[in-house]
Amino acid sequence: xxxxxxxxxxxxxxxxxxxxxxxxxxxxxxxxxxxxxxxxxxxxxxxxxxxxxxxxxxxxxxxxxxxxxxxxxxxxxxxxxxxxxxxxxxxxxxxxxxxxxxxxxxxxxxxxxxxxxxxxxxxxxxxxxxxxxxxxxxxxxxxxxxxxxxxxxxxxxxxxxxxxxxxxxxxxxxxxxxxxxxxxxxxxxxxxxxxxxxxxxxxxxxxxxxxx
Amino acid sequence: xxxxxxxxxxxxxxxxxxxxxxxxxxxxxxxxxxxxxxxxxxxxxxxxxxxxxxxxxxxxxxxxxxxxxxxxxxxxxxxxxxxxxxxxxxxxxxxxxxxxxxxxxxxxxxxxxxxxxxxxxxxxxxxxxxxxxxxxxxxxxxxxxxxxxxxxxxxxxxxxxxxxxxxxxxxxxxxxxxxxxxxxxxxxxxxxxxxxxxxxxxxxxxxxxxxx
DNA sequence: TAGATTGTTAATCGATTAACAATC
DNA sequence: TAGATTGTTAATCGATTAACAATC
Numbered sequence: 001x002x003x004x005x006x007x008x009x010x011x012x013x014x015x016x017x018x019x020x021x022x023x024x025x026x027x028x029x030x031x032x033x034x035x036x037x038x039x040x041x042x043x044x045x046x047x048x049x050x051x052x053x054x055x056x057x058x059x060x061x062x063x064x065x066x067x068x069x070x071x072x073x074x075x076x077x078x079x080x081x082x083x084x085x086x087x088x089x090x091x092x093x094x095x096x097x098x099x100x101x102x103x104x105x106x107x108x109x110x111x112x113x114x115x116x117x118x119x120x121x122x123x124x125x126x127x128x129x130x131x132x133x134x135x136x137x138x139x140x141x142x143x144x145x146x147x148x149x150x151x152x153x154x155x156x157x158x159x160x161x162x163x164x165x166x167x168x169x170x171x172x173x174x175x176x177x178x179x180x181x182x183x184x185x186x187x188x189x190x191x192x193x194x195x196x197x198x199x200x201x202x203x204x205x206x207x208x209x210x211x212x
Numbered sequence: 213x214x215x216x217x218x219x220x221x222x223x224x225x226x227x228x229x230x231x232x233x234x235x236x237x238x239x240x241x242x243x244x245x246x247x248x249x250x251x252x253x254x255x256x257x258x259x260x261x262x263x264x265x266x267x268x269x270x271x272x273x274x275x276x277x278x279x280x281x282x283x284x285x286x287x288x289x290x291x292x293x294x295x296x297x298x299x300x301x302x303x304x305x306x307x308x309x310x311x312x313x314x315x316x317x318x319x320x321x322x323x324x325x326x327x328x329x330x331x332x333x334x335x336x337x338x339x340x341x342x343x344x345x346x347x348x349x350x351x352x353x354x355x356x357x358x359x360x361x362x363x364x365x366x367x368x369x370x371x372x373x374x375x376x377x378x379x380x381x382x383x384x385x386x387x388x389x390x391x392x393x394x395x396x397x398x399x400x401x402x403x404x405x406x407x408x409x410x411x412x413x414x415x416x417x418x419x420x421x422x423x424x
Numbered sequence: 425t426a427g428a429t430t431g432t433t434a435a436t437c438g439a440t441t442a443a444c445a446a447t448c
Numbered sequence: 449t450a451g452a453t454t455g456t457t458a459a460t461c462g463a464t465t466a467a468c469a470a471t472c
Contacts, residue, residue, distance in 0.1 A: 018408070020411070021391075036454075047441095048441050051453095051455065052439090052441090063448050064451075064454070065452080065454080080415045081418040095311050111414075172421075173420075197404055198323060202292055202294065202361075203291070204225070209384075221462080258465060259465095260466065261465075264431090264463090266430095267432070271430085274429085276427075278428085434465105434468100435465080436466080437465080438463080439462080440462090445454105447453090448452085
């Protein structure tokens with residue numbers, strides 16, 4: 001329950017998961033105390049930046065001492081919202097969709113897959129606990145179940161229509177694996193765009209070769 | 213063969229793939245001419261930003277007219293380096309590794325998978341053309357084949373060791389799917405970090421709920 | 425020509441870095 | 449206490465936006 005003063009900049013939000021990782025590592029290796037300087041070195045940031053980032057959300061440190069690893073970790077955990085449980089549905093039972101449904105790591109962190117939807121739900125290899133339903137059952141499912149996050153793993157051409165449907169049903173968070181930029185007011189979207197990433201790698205690779 | 217004056221900012225590079233997508237769409241729908249204003253609207257940028265971005269690489273437009281879609285597309289294609297062919301190897305024949313090896317879309321864009329490596333190369337379901345080799349064959353393979361890009365799809369714990377090996381072999385570009393930040397001088401890395409993305413979605417989802 | 429739109433210079437905005445008083 | 453390190457204010461840096469002369 002943080003007090004949200006101003007809108008936090010995207011740059012800061014993007015660093016939150018990295019702080020969380022880092023604190024988890026420190027915690028796992030039994031380190032109980034950390035300074036902004038130590039964190040900054042591990043994450044390739046500056047100590048100032050670390051302190052500025054944290055100060056967006058509150059005061060988590062102790063002057064002259066630093067930060068208590070467990071406490072800071074728990075704070076960042078709650079800022080991101082990893083102390084909650086989320087219900088997810090996956091739309092598209094192709095390779096990516098079924099892989100995600102079978103992947104247990106997110107499940108353990110509170111992201112629970114409740115159902116998978118597809119145009120052809122027959123014979124999809126998904127864990128027994130997770131039903132694979134026909135896409136026509138989506139509305140009914142959404143009306144009678146809490147759904148926090150929708151994962152879109154359909155091909156590009158269908159993604160836009162699926163997204164419109166999802167918006168129309170009043171759903172609020174979309175994790176999009178189709179190579180299209182989806183966006184809408186009142187709906188938060190995160191895109192996983194592999195080709196964007198691969199293109200950037202190609203650019204950087206060429207750039208490296210020019211400048212050497 | 214662009215003249216690289218100064219280092220181009222990361223923010224600009226990240227937009228290049230999006231320009232390329234957009235121009236491909238325009239081109240596919242038969243549009244031959246586009247203005248910075250039209251591009252900016254499609255991409256949720258400002259017209260100034262679009263022109264500033266392009267001016268990093270040259271002068272592609274015509275005053276009073278705009279940009280020729282085909283010409284601009286071909287220029288951006290060559291800036292990113294999509295007019296070249298890249299040899300890739302995949303290290304890690306798990307779900308992600310084999311899916312990528314079987315995925316044809318990147319292949320068509322010039323990213324050719326030459327081999328997959330694993331600790332247990334037996335019985336991995338990968339297209340016939342692509343050999344699945346034991347990881348001990350990596351050095352030999354790299355010495356006798358051109359390898360531009362290494363895709364790392366091993367679990368987190370092994371990723372760091374694999375990365376060190378890859379660096380030691382003098383390879384220059386790494387596409388990393390393990391949830392660890394890999395970085396090294398003289399090696400370009402792009403990370404695909406799904407949990408980072410999911411965490412950010414969780415944050416934004418909660419933020420949306422607070423502020424409404 | 426008149427209208428449109430580029431490429432670029434200048435102004436603004438925001439994010440990162442530096443500095444330092446507060447204080448454990 | 450002396451040393452260390454925070455949280456925050458001020459300075460700097462870089463990226464985005466605005467403005468406009470050049471010109472098709």
